Amino acid sequence: MMFKKSAMGLCAIAAGLAIGCAQAATTSFTVNGELVSKAQQESLIAASTARGQTRTPQLENQVRMLLVRDKLLLQEAKKQKLAKRDDVQRMIDNATKNILMSTVINDWVAKNPVSDADVKALFDQEKKRWGNTEVSVRHILVKDEKTARELLKSVQKSGDFDKLAREKSIDTPQNREMGGLIEWNSPNMFDKDFAESFKNLKPGQIAKNPVHTHLGWHVVKLEGKRPAQRFANYEAEAPLLRQLLTQQRVQTYVDNLIKSAKIEEVKEGQNAKK
Numbered sequence: 001m002m003f004k005k006s007a008m009g010l011c012a013i014a015a016g017l018a019i020g021c022a023q024a025a026t027t028s029f030t031v032n033g034e035l036v037s038k039a040q041q042e043s044l045i046a047a048s049t050a051r052g053q054t055r056t057p058q059l060e061n062q063v064r065m066l067l068v069r070d071k072l073l074l075q076e077a078k079k080q081k082l083a084k085r086d087d088v089q090r091m092i093d094n095a096t097k098n099i100l101m102s103t104v105i106n107d108w109v110a111k112n113p114v115s116d117a118d119v120k121a122l123f124d125q126e127k128k129r130w131g132n133t134e135v136s137v138r139h140i141l142v143k144d145e146k147t148a149r150e151l152l153k154s155v156q157k158s159g160d161f162d163k164l165a166r167e168k169s170i171d172t173p174q175n176r177e178m179g180g181l182i183e184w185n186s187p188n189m190f191d192k193d194f195a196e197s198f199k200n201l202k203p204g205q206i207a208k209n210p211v212h213t214h215l216g217w218h219v220v221k222l223e224g225k226r227p228a229q230r231f232a233n234y235e236a237e238a239p240l241l242r243q244l245l246t247q248q249r250v251q252t253y254v255d256n257l258i259k260s261a262k263i264e265e266v267k268e269g270q271n272a273k274k
Helices: 002-017 038-050 057-079 086-111 116-130 145-158 161-168 173-177 192-198 234-260
Strands: 029-031 034-036 133-142 181-185 211-213 216-227
Touching: 029 057, 034 057, 038 057, 086 234, 116 234, 133 145, 133 161, 133 192, 145 161, 145 216, 161 173, 181 216, 192 211, 192 216
Parallel strands: none
Antiparallel strands: 029 034, 133 181, 133 216, 211 216
8 A cells, every 4th residue: 555655655656747647538727827728738749740740649749838838938938028129020920920921821731732633634744744664764964075085085984984984974973973863863854865875775874975065065865764653653653743733823813813913113112012
């Protein structure tokens, strides 16, 4: 019995400190006389479980202590009258504007949803544009044709395309680190002349001549070729395509607002709405 009483006492202390004992359910409480409601706690718990967390006593306690912390910090801010400071007021104004702008867009999206038919139409269009083949290629990018031809001779002699790409290419640092590798893309997504350079190559072969694009001169090697895997599954691509269509339509909505707006220059000293 002594053990049971001690355990119960420890449980009560731990619950008060929010470090471990289970609560049967959330309850409203006050912090320095200010209410933290059960609804506030349940809202945060619901948001956490929606992100994949399991509802446990530990999660409930974490939410409780988070709300305690927030309440205490807000009380401290009120004591210090921070809301009256100019810099703080500017941040509050900016946050308010951002919330209002986001709400306008979110409400518009909710009233103008992208249909499944629109998503499927875009999927079919992009699948056709992507094509039936994907390739993996390496390239060494340089500024001039002379350098490209010298590198072509070197790589044909040494066979170490990866090493030369790392040392000599002027492409992005990420591409250089990968030895000039561009993995599994559609030939249709490349510059036309660049794609033509490896069109008739077999995996492992190097194009006989450098190719020129708007980026410079390229020495090109075909690493691999396979049937297209991108756009093979509608369900896998649909969420991203829906997001893309939504972004495009929001941009059109904003563009139309700009077109219909009355925008006038304001002379120095002239009053205007903020």
